[in-house]
Amino acid sequence: MTTTPTTTQKAHHKATGETSRSRMLWGIRDCWTIVLQEFTHLFRQPSTFAWQIGFPVVMVLMFVYVFGSAMDVTGQGAGEGYVDFAMPGMFAMTMALGFMDTAYAVTHNKEKGFTDRFRSMPMSSSAPVTGRAVSDVIRAGIDLVVIAGVALLIGWRSGGSLGATLAAFALLLWLRLALIFVGIFLGLCIRNTETAGMLFAVAFPLGFISSVFTPPEMMPGWLGAIAAWNPVSSTATAIRELFNTPGIEYLEPAYWIDGHALAAAIIWPAVVMAIFVPLAVRQFKSLSR
């Protein structure tokens, strides 16, 4: 160590030998360590994973076979084309409800003292957040593959090109990524995991007051407007377009945003992140208050 007088800051960096580049590399390594931890959980708890996947699968079957047979979303008779209409909505809703898993995991780690242990360690301070985001996006990818498998079994097909279909799944993960930060923010605000379970009360309207199961045009005016402007609807409508869902052409976009679903499906999650990333960071910092 040199003895030339430097500012505390400089001396600090020299002592730790950390440049911004090496800090970034360590950040990636720490993030990966946490991703591995999350995936160990998956293998250790296959039943929990099965339950979490089971929920959207049951929803798909329920809506398609129980309610779907009575729904006329295409104007061609009850049940006609409902699988094709509901499946994209189902994908979008699974992504939307995922924020509860994120919030629950964040609250759980805080409650169990895990977050404090990480914060008392010389690891990258961003890693708990980036690790959570990466592992939740990978998890969401697995969810989508499983649900798409079930969808294929019950007769859903993407009518879009391979590129358009992949773009649709990318939009879904984009929505999930944005909501991860909502989950992290809420998870840090919530005191304990029991309260985290009550997030259903927020999640259900977010999932259902949307174009997921019914076109907003069929709802009462004010509710339809809320549903149409729900970010989940934008993603659902956009991927319906990308999947080239048959039978929706007749639905004249009744709301302005419906006509711009693709753009909205890109912009909405960006807006959500612009709000919730700083909020989550602030909430994380306030842990030391």
Next chain:
Amino acid sequence: MTEQPAVVAQGLIKRYKSSTALDGVDLEVPRGTVHGLLGPNGAGKTTTVRILTTLTHADGGSARVAGWDVQTQAREVRRRIGLTGQQTAVDDLMTARQNLTMFGRLFRLSTADAQRRADELLNTFGLTDASGRTPKKFSGGMRRRLDLAASMILAPEVLFLDEPTTGLDPAGRREVWEAIRHLAAQGTTVLLTTHYLDEADKLCDRISVINHGKNFVEDTPAGLKRRIGDEWLELVATDPSEVEQLEQLIRRVLGAEPVLEDAEARLSVSVKDGVAALTAVAAEISAQQLDIADIGLRRPTLDEAFLHLTAPAAETTLEETR
């Protein structure tokens, strides 16, 4: 640098919205010693530890741990400390070995080194046989030992333990005490909080008693006990009608006035040399063929100690009655 104390805190202040948690706490822990932070719930023990382990920012005062400032050089501090918080922060879904390997990697060891260190620590803390199991099925003592092992990955200069044995059964407490003694014997500086007087007594070189966010007393365990007062000899009469005889007996043998709790026919008396007093009283009781339900020595509880320390007037009364 090595002559510097492991922990120095000066005038730590921490305010929350409606209360003041710390109101100027000072602390100095020399290297290689075990220091106890003793106090009732809400005294400010945990807040002090959180500030010293960089988890919470102080509103006033300063602190250096292992020679580094906790506020401005948090990263340097984190490299040199281990923390075992009130909850056992181990991952219930990973095996003991996976847990330690993960923490090792987060402490920036290579995967191979992290695994090697994990095995060493499992051995040190007597968990080798349990290395492949998840902590969910561990006893409280085993969980705590795994937790301790996780905070020992880099062989920290200073180890912070926040109520390490709260909620453990007696066997678990002994296991954890054993582990802490082992670490202290190897030269690790330990700062532990507890609300058990006997725990502080057994483990610590020095004890700081804090209350209402302020330093109260600091002393060695022996010195603290001297201040708190002596042991109490307690006996319970089987037949309440014999209480008076027993009272006289105590007065005669020990030359002190016993306190009577009528409801239980329980007599207690403060004694200097507990064992001698117990033997003398017991011998006299059997000589007179009196019947007692219970006899024993009791140390003052922490509550009594606080009452005693905070009320000097009461102390003089006791002195006078002796």
